[in-house]
Amino acid sequence: xxxxxxxxxxxxxxxxxxxxxxxxxxxxxxxxxGMELIAAEAGVTKKxxxxxxxxxxxxxxxxxxxxxxxxxAFLNERLAAADDPRDRILxxxxxxxxxxxxxxxxxxxxxxxxxEVPDPGHPVHLTAAEQKAWLRGLYVxxxxxxxxxxxxxxxxxxxxxxxxxxxxxxxxxxxxxxxTARDTADLLLR
Amino acid sequence: xxxxxxxxxxxxxxxxxxxxxxxxxxxxxxxxxGMELIAAEAGVTKKxxxxxxxxxxxxxxxxxxxxxxxxxAFLNERLAAADDPRDRILxxxxxxxxxxxxxxxxxxxxxxxxxEVPDPGHPVHLTAAEQKAWLRGLYVxxxxxxxxxxxxxxxxxxxxxxxxxxxxxxxxxxxxxxxTARDTADLLLR
DNA sequence: CGGTAGCTATACCGGTATGTATACTGAGCG
DNA sequence: CGCTCAGTATACATACCGGTATAGCTACCG
Numbered sequence: 043x044x045x046x047x048x049x050x051x052x053x054x055x056x057x058x059x060x061x062x063x064x065x066x067x068x069x070x071x072x073x074x075x076g077m078e079l080i081a082a083e084a085g086v087t088k089k090x091x092x093x094x095x096x097x098x099x100x101x102x103x104x105x106x107x108x109x110x111x112x113x114x115a116f117l118n119e120r121l122a123a124a125d126d127p128r129d130r131i132l133x134x135x136x137x138x139x140x141x142x143x144x145x146x147x148x149x150x151x152x153x154x155x156x157x158e159v160p161d162p163g164h165p166v167h168l169t170a171a172e173q174k175a176w177l178r179g180l181y182v183x184x185x186x187x188x189x190x191x192x193x194x195x196x197x198x199x200x201x202x203x204x205x206x207x208x209x210x211x212x213x214x215x216x217x218x219x220x221x222t223a224r225d226t227a228d229l230l231l232r
Numbered sequence: 233x234x235x236x237x238x239x240x241x242x243x244x245x246x247x248x249x250x251x252x253x254x255x256x257x258x259x260x261x262x263x264x265x266g267m268e269l270i271a272a273e274a275g276v277t278k279k280x281x282x283x284x285x286x287x288x289x290x291x292x293x294x295x296x297x298x299x300x301x302x303x304x305a306f307l308n309e310r311l312a313a314a315d316d317p318r319d320r321i322l323x324x325x326x327x328x329x330x331x332x333x334x335x336x337x338x339x340x341x342x343x344x345x346x347x348e349v350p351d352p353g354h355p356v357h358l359t360a361a362e363q364k365a366w367l368r369g370l371y372v373x374x375x376x377x378x379x380x381x382x383x384x385x386x387x388x389x390x391x392x393x394x395x396x397x398x399x400x401x402x403x404x405x406x407x408x409x410x411x412t413a414r415d416t417a418d419l420l421l422r
Numbered sequence: 423c424g425g426t427a428g429c430t431a432t433a434c435c436g437g438t439a440t441g442t443a444t445a446c447t448g449a450g451c452g
Numbered sequence: 453c454g455c456t457c458a459g460t461a462t463a464c465a466t467a468c469c470g471g472t473a474t475a476g477c478t479a480c481c482g
Contacts, residue, residue, distance in 0.1 A: 053458065070350040073263035076439060087460055088441080094458095098440065154347035156403050157339070160260040167403075174404035198412040205404070206396025213346050213357075214364035214395070222388040226420070243428065266469060277430055278471080284428095288470065423482100430477075438469070447460075452453105 056094040058084040064105045068151050072102055072158050099165070102155065106169050109151050116141060117180075127188035128231055131181070131200065132224055138204065139220035142211050149212035150205070177201055188231075196230065203227055246284040248274040254295045258341050262292055262348050289355070292345065296359050299341050306331060307370075317378035318421055321371070321390065322414055328394065329410035332401050339402035340395070367391055378421070386420065393417055 052060060062084040066075040077098055081088045095101040120137040124130045148154065152170035159166045181200045185193030207223035210216040242250060252274040256265040267288055271278045285291040310327040314320045338344065342360035349356045371390045375383030397413035400406040 055459065071263070071348045073261070073348060074350060077441080078439080087462090089443095089461085090459060092441070149343075149347070150399075153339075153343070153399055153403050157344035157347035158261045158263060160264060170403050171405050174400065174406075178404075178406075195412070198406070198408070199416045201404070201406075202393060202396035202400050202409060202413050202416065204396065205399040206392035206394065209340075209343055209395040209399060210364065210392050213343050213360050214368075214391070215361050216364075216368075216388070216391075218388070219392060222385070223392050226389045226392065226416075230416070230419070245429070267471080268469085277432090279431090279473090280429060282471070425481090427480085428478085431475085433473085435472075436470100439467080441465085443464075444462090445460105447458100449456105449458090451455085 053094065055084070055086050055090050059086055059091050059094060060101070060104055060108060063101055064109055067102065067105050068109065068146055068148060068154075072155055077101075103165055103169060106151060106155060106166065110173055112145075113141065114176075121184075127184065131184045131188065131231060132228060134181075134184075134200075134204065135207065135220050135224035135227055138207055138223075139211075142208065142220070147212050150208050153205075153209075174201070174205075177204065190231075199230055200227055243284065245274070245276050245280050249276055249281050249284060250291070250294055250298060253291055254299055257292065257295050258299065258336055258338060258344075262345055267291075293355055293359060296341060296345060296356065300363055302335075303331065304366075311374075317374065321374045321378065321421060322418060324371075324374075324390075324394065325397065325410050325414035325417055328397055328413075329401075332398065332410070337402050340398050343395075343399075364391070364395075367394065380421075389420055390417055 059080060063075070063080045066080060066083065077088060077091055080101075081091045084091075091101070095104060117134065117137050120133050120140075121130050124133045142149075152173050155166050156170050161167070178197050178201045181197035181204075182193050185196045185200070190196050203223040203226055207219045210219035210222075216222075249270060253265070253270045256270060256273065267278060267281055270291075271281045274281075281291070285294060307324065307327050310323050310330075311320050314323045332339075342363050345356050346360050351357070368387050368391045371387035371394075372383050375386045375390070380386050393413040393416055397409045400409035400412075406412075
């Protein structure tokens with residue numbers, strides 16, 4: 043379906059490349075990491091990298107996709123641990139905090155990637171917008187589940203708090219940003 | 233005082249370079265713009281660029297500084313137009329909306345710059361953190377002025393809303409993000 | 423009058439970027 | 453047996469990066 047769809051499971055070398063690329067791209071920024079370094083760090087030749095992924099752009103998209111998958115899995119795990127619908131909403135903010143503290147505090151990989159890609163029509167921007175739309179959809183679901191009227195506008199507020207917490211935690215060096223967002227969300231839910 | 237202090241007013245060519253660099257850096261990202269392009273676009277030789285600014289890093293810092301100055305001036309103008317302390321707080325959110333709509337919708341230049349610089353100790357990161365701290369300080373002032381108790385924690389919430397609105401407007405393509413943040417702030421102020 | 427500041431013009435340096443070409447090895451498999 | 457696929461190894465093409473060097477021009481200013 044999608045042009046970049048990659049059904050087949052990655053080969054061992056491909057996996058190593060993607061893991062290394064994900065770590066380096068996130069930690070240093072996309073433009074600051076060359077394909078040669080990725081290949082070397084993965085213990086692989088450049089040819090293998092290009093055989094598996096075709097281009098740097100495709101590798102970047104694979105990076106964004108897999109990191110987002112990890113995040114969603116982590117989030118779902120946290121959501122499953124909470125029973126009360128209201129608690130499930132609040133749990134998302136606790137999840138950001140823990141995620142940022144353990145998975146690198148350089149903020150949102152999507153936002154960072156967009157910063158390096160000028161063209162708003164580029165797949166990177168579309169991927170990022172999709173991810174935010176997905177997250178907003180999740181908040182709509184949770185708000186509906188919790189029985190709030192106008193779950194859409196509640197979701198708008200929650201996602202603004204969500205993204206603001208990520209930025210203030212990383213760029214603003216505000217260690218309690220996710221707590222602040224959580225407390226504010228708690229207030230909105232009353 | 234500061235290592236990058238530049239007391240002397242810029243020469244005409246220097247001004248042109250800075251203006252061009254600011255536009256290009258913001259629109260395309262720092263790493264995507266070379267010094268050669270900046271020089272050409274400003275109608276200046278590379279030598280002039282390096283005579284005025286010394287290095288790309290210094291030019292980047294000058295860009296961040298001047299863009300922030302423009303933003304602060306714009307914000308102060310909007311604040312001066314509101315009388316009621318509570319309205320002054322809300323006016324900051326209207327200001328972001330108008331700023332983003334007229335000054336490029338690629339989000340926060342500071343956040344974007346940080347995305348391209350790995351080292352958290354780099355001047356770019358310090359500049360960004362300072363800017364967020366300044367903004368938080370402004371919210372503390374406004375909250376104090378409006379007579380709220382615990383203006384510090386109110387400011388925390390307001391700045392999280394603020395930054396979240398910027399991200400959701402640009403990356404999330406949520407045109408009403410600043411309105412959502414404003415309405416949420418309004419709710420917090422009651 | 424002489425020096426300095428601001429500027430143009432051009433050429434160059436070493437390094438690094440994405441991506442390609444060629445030739446080879448080894449394992450799985452119909 | 454022979455084909456395909458994953459992978460290694462090395463070399464290369466082409467382009468651009470930040471930054472420097474050299475030389476000369478103009479205008480102001482003590």
